[in-house]
Amino acid sequence: xxxxxxxxxxxxxxxxxxxxxxxxxxxxxxxxxxxxxxxxxxxxxxxxxxxxxxxxxxxxxxxxxxxxxxxxxxxxxxxxxxxxxxxxxxxxxxxxxxxxxxxxxxxxxxxxxxxxxxxxxxxxxxxxxxxxxxxxxxxxxxxxxxxxxxxxxxxxxxxxxxxxxxxxxxxxxxxxxxxxxxxxxxxxxxxxxxxxxxxxxxxxxxxxxxxxxxxxxxxxxxxxxxxxxxxxxxxxxxxxxxxxxxxxxxxxxxxxxxxxxxxxxxxxxxxxxxxxxxxxxxxxxxxxxxxxxxxxxxxxxxxxxxxxxxxxxxxxxxxxxxxxxxxxxxxxxxxxxxxxxxxxxxx
Amino acid sequence: xxxxxxxxxxxxxxxxxxxxxxxxxxxxxxxxxxxxxxxxxxxxxxxxxxxxxxxxxxxxxxxxxxxxxxxxxxxxxxxxxxxxxxxxxxxxxxxxxxxxxxxxxxxxxxxxxxxxxxxxxxxxxxxxxxxxxxxxxxxxxxxxxxxxxxxxxxxxxxxxxxxxxxxxxxxxxxxxxxxxxxxxxxxxxxxxxxxxxxxxxxxxxxxxxxxxxxxxxxxxxxxxxxxxxxxxxxxxxxxxxxxxxxxxxxxxxxxxxxxxxxxxxxxxxxxxxxxxxxxxxxxxxxxxxxxxxxxxxxxxxxxxxxxxxxxxxxxxxxxxxxxxxxxxxxxxxxxxxxxxxxxxxxxxxxxxxxxxxxxxxxxxxxxxxxxxxxxxxxxxxxxxxxxxxxxxxxxxxxxxxxxxxxxxxxxxxxxxxxxxxxxxxxxxxxxxxxxxxxxxxxxxxxxxxxxxxxx
Numbered sequence: 001x002x003x004x005x006x007x008x009x010x011x012x013x014x015x016x017x018x019x020x021x022x023x024x025x026x027x028x029x030x031x032x033x034x035x036x037x038x039x040x041x042x043x044x045x046x047x048x049x050x051x052x053x054x055x056x057x058x059x060x061x062x063x064x065x066x067x068x069x070x071x072x073x074x075x076x077x078x079x080x081x082x083x084x085x086x087x088x089x090x091x092x093x094x095x096x097x098x099x100x101x102x103x104x105x106x107x108x109x110x111x112x113x114x115x116x117x118x119x120x121x122x123x124x125x126x127x128x129x130x131x132x133x134x135x136x137x138x139x140x141x142x143x144x145x146x147x148x149x150x151x152x153x154x155x156x157x158x159x160x161x162x163x164x165x166x167x168x169x170x171x172x173x174x175x176x177x178x179x180x181x182x183x184x185x186x187x188x189x190x191x192x193x194x195x196x197x198x199x200x201x202x203x204x205x206x207x208x209x210x211x212x213x214x215x216x217x218x219x220x221x222x223x224x225x226x227x228x229x230x231x232x233x234x235x236x237x238x239x240x241x242x243x244x245x246x247x248x249x250x251x252x253x254x255x256x257x258x259x260x261x262x263x264x265x266x267x268x269x270x271x272x273x274x275x276x277x278x279x280x281x282x283x284x285x286x287x288x289x290x291x292x293x294x295x296x297x298x299x300x301x302x303x304x305x306x307x308x309x310x311x312x313x314x315x316x317x318x319x320x321x322x323x324x325x326x327x328x329x330x331x332x333x334x335x336x337x338x339x340x341x342x343x344x345x346x347x
Numbered sequence: 348x349x350x351x352x353x354x355x356x357x358x359x360x361x362x363x364x365x366x367x368x369x370x371x372x373x374x375x376x377x378x379x380x381x382x383x384x385x386x387x388x389x390x391x392x393x394x395x396x397x398x399x400x401x402x403x404x405x406x407x408x409x410x411x412x413x414x415x416x417x418x419x420x421x422x423x424x425x426x427x428x429x430x431x432x433x434x435x436x437x438x439x440x441x442x443x444x445x446x447x448x449x450x451x452x453x454x455x456x457x458x459x460x461x462x463x464x465x466x467x468x469x470x471x472x473x474x475x476x477x478x479x480x481x482x483x484x485x486x487x488x489x490x491x492x493x494x495x496x497x498x499x500x501x502x503x504x505x506x507x508x509x510x511x512x513x514x515x516x517x518x519x520x521x522x523x524x525x526x527x528x529x530x531x532x533x534x535x536x537x538x539x540x541x542x543x544x545x546x547x548x549x550x551x552x553x554x555x556x557x558x559x560x561x562x563x564x565x566x567x568x569x570x571x572x573x574x575x576x577x578x579x580x581x582x583x584x585x586x587x588x589x590x591x592x593x594x595x596x597x598x599x600x601x602x603x604x605x606x607x608x609x610x611x612x613x614x615x616x617x618x619x620x621x622x623x624x625x626x627x628x629x630x631x632x633x634x635x636x637x638x639x640x641x642x643x644x645x646x647x648x649x650x651x652x653x654x655x656x657x658x659x660x661x662x663x664x665x666x667x668x669x670x671x672x673x674x675x676x677x678x679x680x681x682x683x684x685x686x687x688x689x690x691x692x693x694x695x696x697x698x699x700x701x702x703x704x705x706x707x708x709x710x711x712x713x714x715x716x717x718x719x720x721x722x723x724x725x726x727x728x729x730x731x732x733x734x735x736x737x738x739x740x741x742x743x744x745x746x747x748x749x750x751x752x753x754x755x756x757x758x759x760x761x762x763x764x765x766x767x768x769x770x771x772x773x774x775x776x777x778x779x780x781x782x783x784x785x786x787x788x789x790x791x792x793x794x795x796x797x798x799x800x801x802x
Contacts (some may be wrong), residue, residue, distance in 0.1 A: 034558070060558050066588055071547060078551020078565070081536060084558075086551075098577075105541050106548070106792070114537050116742040117529040150743055174745035199721035205749065252750040 009195035018051050018160035019125075021194060022167035023050065023087065027057045033171060034079060035062045036072050037089030037125075044158030046091055047127060047186055052084075061328040068167045069095055073102035076122050077110065085171055093128040094310075100145070107176045109271040123170040124178050125177040129223045129273050130320055131184040133313040140310050141274035146178045146282070147251040148220035155204060156180040156340030158225035160190040162208075167178065169204040177204075180250075195319075207254035209261070217261040219249040219270045219284065224321060228271055229316035231326040242330060250280050258284070259292050266297035267333040271321050278307050303329035390674050415660055417641055418631040422689040424697025435640035441704045447635050448699055449713045451480040453691045454504040456717035457513060457724050461503075461520070464728055465670040470520045476503045478633075478665030481691030482598045483568075484508060485638025486660070489646060490566065496535040497545040498568040501598075505568060509533040513720055523731045525742075543569055543576030546595065550582045553591035553649075555655030564649040566594040566642075572603025574619065575611045583657070587624040590654035594645045595620065597657070598632060600664035605677040622656030632660030633691040663689070691800060736762060 013021060026033045035050060041064035044051030049187045054062035065072050069090060076086035090096045096103075107120050130139030147154050153175050157163040163181070170177035202208075210225060211232045220228035232242035243261050247253065262268050269289055270281035285300035303321045311319050321329075331338035406600070419427055439447075458476045465473040476483065483504025490496070498505055503516065510533045518524035519538075530536045539545035549567035555565050573579050580786060586593050600617055601608050612619065618625035626648075630641040638660055645656035656724070663686035666675050699705035740755040 057488075066581070066584045068581040068584060070578055071585050074544065074547025074578055074582065075554060075585055077546040078497070078553070079555045080551075081530070081548060082552045082555030082559075084555050101541060101544065102547065106544055110537065111745055112742050113525045114530060114742075115524065115526050116745070117526070117531060118537070119745050121745075153744075153748075173547030175748075252748055255749070 006204055006225050008036075010191045010193050010297060012162050012189055013164070013192045014187050014189050015157070015160045015163045015182070018164040018192050019049050019167050019181065020051060020053070021192070022042055022164040022171075023053060024056070024085070025194075026085075026168055026171040027053065029062060030085060030171075031061075032083060033061070033085045033087060035087045035089070035254050036076055036079075037063075038065060038067055038072075038091050040064060041090050045089065047183065049127075049186075050089065050179070059077040067095075069099035070102050073099040073107060073122075073124070077102065077106050077120065078085070080110075080120050080122055081118060085123075087125065087171055089125045091127070092138045093126055093140040095143055096124075096126060096142055103146070103152070103176075103178075104149045108149050111175070111229060112151060117205070119174045119198060120176045121171070121174050122176045123167070123173075124168075124176070126178060126180050127183040127186075128180045129182050129184060130310060130316045131223065133316075135313075136310065139313070139316065141257055141272065141305065143178070143180055143250055144279045146277075152176050152178055152251065153204070153249070154178045154180070155249050156182070156222035158182060158185065158220075158222055158246050160188065160192045160262050162246075164192050164194065164247070165196065165198075165201050166204055168198055169201070172198055173204065175210065184223050185226065188226070201278055205252055205254055207248055207257040208246045209257070210246050211242065211244040213241040213265070215241045215265055216243070216267040216269060216330050217265045218244050218326070218330065219247055219258065219268070219279075219281075220244065221272065224271045224273060224326075227321065227323055228326060231323050231330065234323060234327060237331055239312075240330065240334065247280075253284060253287070255287060255291065258288060262288055262292055263295045266295055268296070268300040269303060269326070269329045269333050270300065271303040271326050273305045273320055276302050276304040276306050298335060301329045301333045304315040350798060374730040389456070402593035405458060408624060416629045418630050418634050419635045419636040419638045419640065420694055420698045422694050424694045424701060426702075432637065432640040432644070435643040436484050436636050439636075439639075444699060444702075444704055447484055447639075448692070448695055448705060449716065449800065450488065450504070450507065451635065451695065451727045452713050453717045453720050454480050454484065454507050455692060456714075457507075457516070457719045458503055460721035460724050461517065461728075462666070464517065464725060465520070469728055470670075471522050472669050472671060473520055474501045474669045475664075475666035476501055478663045478691070479598055479600055480504055481635035481695070482632035482638055482660040482662045483737060485635040486568075486596055486642040486658075489639050489642035491563070491646075492534060493561075493563045494534065494646070495549075495563065495565045496540050496568065497549040497552070498535065499542070499545065499570060499573070500538045500540050501570075502538065502568050506535060506538075509535040511535065513724035516724060517728040518731055519782060520628075521728060521731055523734055543573035543579040545569065545580075546573070546579045546582035547585070549587045549593050549595075550589075550591050550655075553586070553593035553655075554589055556592055557589070562592075562650045564592045564594060564646050566596055568596050568598065570603060571597065571599040571601065571608045571611050571616055572606065573597070574616050580623075583625055585622040585657070586655040590652070592649035592652075593655045594642070594649060595655065595657040596642070597623070597659045598662055599659050600632075600662050601665050602668070602674075602678075604672060605674075615659065617657060625655045625657050627658045627659065629656035629661065632662030633689050633694065635691060662691075675731075744746065 039046055040050040041054035041059060041062050072088050076088050079086045105120055110118050110120050128141055145153055146152050155166055155177060157166050167179060168177045210229055218228050228244045232244045235242045243265060245261060270284055272281055276282060281304055282301040285302060288300060303326050305319050328339050332340060417432055419429055419432060421427060461473045462475055464470045483502060487505040487508030496505055496509060511528050515527040526537050546567040546569055549565040553565040597616055598749050599608055615629055617627040617629040628641045630637050641658050645658055648656050665686060686696060696705060735760060737755060740751050743751050
């Protein structure tokens with residue numbers, strides 16, 4: 001789309017600015033929306049995602065909190081009890097653990113424990129993932145802890161348009177939502193339609209086919225959607241048609257879209273930065289195998305971060321699934337020559 | 348706080364210096380007045396560090412008196428005059444005083460009934476409130492309907508004050524429902540089992556009240572053990588920073604299961620709050636009048652923009668932690684007797700009798716009512732049936748969710764495979780709180796065990 005034929009309500013925004021625009025819109029539309037977090041007010045967030053919002057909406061709606069993650073989530077629970085829609089920022093992925101009890105034992109369960117009387121429309125924004133050369137505890141992918149927890153919804157955005165639409169959907173949801181932001185894509189730009197009505201957009205739980213293809217289904221979310229798209233383009237040069245699906249929602253998973261693709265391709269590759277053990281990829285691989293075993297031409301393949309603590313940043317190039325490792329996974333799914341060929345032949 | 352050093356006792360309702368006002372001994376503000384050793388000690392630290400660069404002197408915590416306690420009725424029922432706190436209960440009519448007595452008697456009686464129901468296998472578990480009636484009735488009856496309670500699992504007395512019905516008390520402990528009441532009907536949250544987590548919820552609720560420009564107050568109930576939890580400490584930081592209209596109501600019942608309060612705190616618990624910038628009160632938790640006065644003071648502060656208050660109600664858990672506990676393994680000999688002599692109901696009855704407010708006829712009527720409420724609780728409890736199998740999937744989410752929908756559909760089809768439909772299959776596959784192990788082990792399709800279907 002060029003700027004000439006773009007509608008007047010479309011602006012080219014970075015992913016971070018798109019979230020900012022979505023937050024501004026939500027604060028404007030609903031005075032029960034409040035933002036809580038460390039450094040989100042005066043500073044505008046360490047990534048400037050909340051830049052200018054406190055100035056516009058005041059310190060009671062965009063709240064700089066004390067440095068206590070359990071405190072942020074616990075007070076959000078109380079605000080939700082009172083009828084508010086809190087949006088909490090966890091400054092970095094690795095800082096979410098002090099809030100773990102409040103998230104899994106309180107936020108996730110209160111609707112169930114009160115038999116539906118009390119709603120927890122809480123959005124928890126989490127910048128996640130590596131690839132930015134950060135210090136320890138600043139590059140993690142903790143999403144599987146939360147996809148494992150009933151009562152939570154978990155989404156990960158990959159591009160500015162989804163970032164804008166899905167933050168609004170998350171805030172509007174009457175269920176608690178973990179909203180994972182790919183911090184290494186914060187500065188990626190794209191045109192964003194800003195005036196879309198939420199009722200006209202796709203539901204938050206839906207996956208999206210980013211690149212259509214016929215030979216292999218490649219699933220990714222968050223920061224790896226771009227990498228997967230690049231891999232699909234590279235595979236085309238080898239005559240391989242890869243269908244890339246942006247999962248978008250990690251809990252619940254849109255199996256209808258995935259199954260429709262796998263039934264055509266018969267081959268599934270799943271890529272994520274988090275380690276494989278107990279991860280999102282393993283769960284999807286198992287479920288797809290249960291649901292369309294007879295359509296599969298090859299066992300599902302996972303391409304993931306290693307099952308190691310997040311390494312020092314000079315090692316992250318090895319840890320993170322890059323374009324080449326994803327292509328190697330595609331080769332494995334196709335039974336082509338790949339990193340495991342000799343090993344498998346040896347068996 | 349040190350920038351605003353004042354010579355008065357910041358939290359004192361009469362505004363006098365702590366050391367010049369012995370009646371105010373229950374108050375502890377820590378940093379605000381001239382007698383504060385904290386302010387002096389900090390100054391010394393600063394001097395030492397700049398001049399001597401040697402070992403910094405430690406702040407001597409033991410120099411702060413910490414065991415004083417507001418008491419309006421002595422353990423033997425004598426009224427103690429207190430010009431600071433008396434005015435806060437002066438308006439109570441004889442009927443209202445009799446009402447406090449009745450509440451405590453009813454709560455103790457229903458608590459005993461619930462314990463009996465657990466012993467008879469009708470409840471899975473029960474955490475008795477025995478001994479803490481004054482702390483809960485005195486504070487609970489001070490609240491307005493639009494105040495909001497965030498409690499732990501032992502606040503049966505508070506729940507009674509909020510209007511929770513006897514029939515709503517036992518479903519959770521029988522395991523037939525996730526909750527007993529709609530929090531918004533009585534303005535009391537679902538009781539909290541995670542120790543201390545609810546204090547943060549109370550602070551968040553209070554922040555919401557503040558945003559709404561309302562004058563309601565949130566009150567968090569928790570125990571001495573909870574004060575060690577990070578959540579409680581974070582809650583005090585948030586409450587102080589935002590001056591939230593919240594009351595931290597700590598029932599120090601001396602024991603956290605088997606751990607004595609000395610393991611949680613080396614000083615009185617009330618002394619901890621001033622370090623957070625929250626004025627605190629230490630009150631005799633077995634004295635219903637003193638508790639009510641203290642709670643009213645705190646409520647008034649919160650309603651008028653004075654921010655949070657911390658109340659330590661010194662009481663005693665006369666029963667076990669729960670019906671699964673055995674306090675004889677840890678309770679020192681004689682301790683229970685010592686506290687029995689300070690019983691909250693006996694002392695209030697003695698006071699009311701002496702004042703000519705309570706006579707044998709009224710006491711007998713109250714006992715009769717307590718029996719009736721206990722019977723109501725028992726009858727309602729025994730009548731509770733196991734919920735329908737498919738309700739296990741209800742209310743996980745507020746909105747439709749494909750994960751839950753799929754599991755519900757699948758389990759519905761599974762249940763439909765059995766001749767007798769859902770009920771029998773549910774009985775055969777799920778061990779209810781009252782079903783025997785044999786019932787749980789019954790093979791699918793077999794005749795359901797009697798215990799299972801009867802409950």
